[in-house]
Amino acid sequence: MRIATIMTSMHNTDNLIIRDVPVTSTIVQLDDHSMAIIDTGMADNPAFVEKLAEMGFQPSDFSLVINTHLHPDHIGGNRLFTNARIMISQRELEYHRYLNKLILQCNDPEALLSPASHPHVSARPVLFRHLKELAERYPVSDLIGYPESLVFLEDNHMPHKNIGFISVPGHSIDDHAVVLYGHTTKVLIAGDALIHRDLWHQQTIPHMNFSEDMFRRSAKQITGFPGIIIPGHDRAFNNADGKYVEMNEFIPL
Secondary structure, eight states, rough: EEEEEEOOOSSSOTTTTTTTTOOEEEEEEEEEEEEEEEOOOOOOOHHHHHHHHTOOOGGGGSSEEEEESEEEEEHHTGGOOSSEEEEEEEHHHHHHHHHHHHHHHHOHHHHHHHHTTTTSSOOOOHHHHHHHHHHHHOOOOHHSSOGGEEEGGGOOOOOTTTTTEOOSSSSSSOOOOEEEOOOSSEEEEEEETOOOGGGSSOOOOSSSOOOOHHHHHHHHHHTTSSEEEEEEOOHHHHHHHHHHHHHHHOEEO
């Protein structure tokens, strides 16, 4: 098994939620030489396909896509992978379809949702305007992939003997971290259960998470992971010493 990461950012947008925010995608070459990718960056970002090409791949080379959660900056490239199964949480999908509908129907951010139930939907007008713009332009049903390609985690389809999942809700309603069991090293692809190495043990930005308490419990669950951790918006690091690990080229596990 070999893995590499690419990081892509959206520069050609005025949306404050996604502009210039790097998103990490993890490319996995399994022992049978099949290709998988975990999280596919933001939609309408040509840098994603360009960076795959720089590594010698195109989306049609991949047979598996896994999404840690269904925010648009992690599923934006899904529909490019026309030969792949796409593994997602059905609970995530149902929730984000429901949330999309609520956001699009609402003109009063303060009346939209109670903070206790949906703390990540900010009542601040500026941020809500950008959130609504994302919901209008990038509804989850348009991004996740073609219906015939979808496979739900709830159905317990294990995609490969060297791939496992850990439930880490909090940033979204049903986040899953992906664990790769290599021959010598284990890797945890955290998605936004860990947004950035240096933010893990700090208070996060208000309204960033579905539930701050759930987010903290999930973070504690994976704090002691014995191997390499790949955050959703940062480079990979070794959890034993906190040092970054360069993965812009393939490394064996």
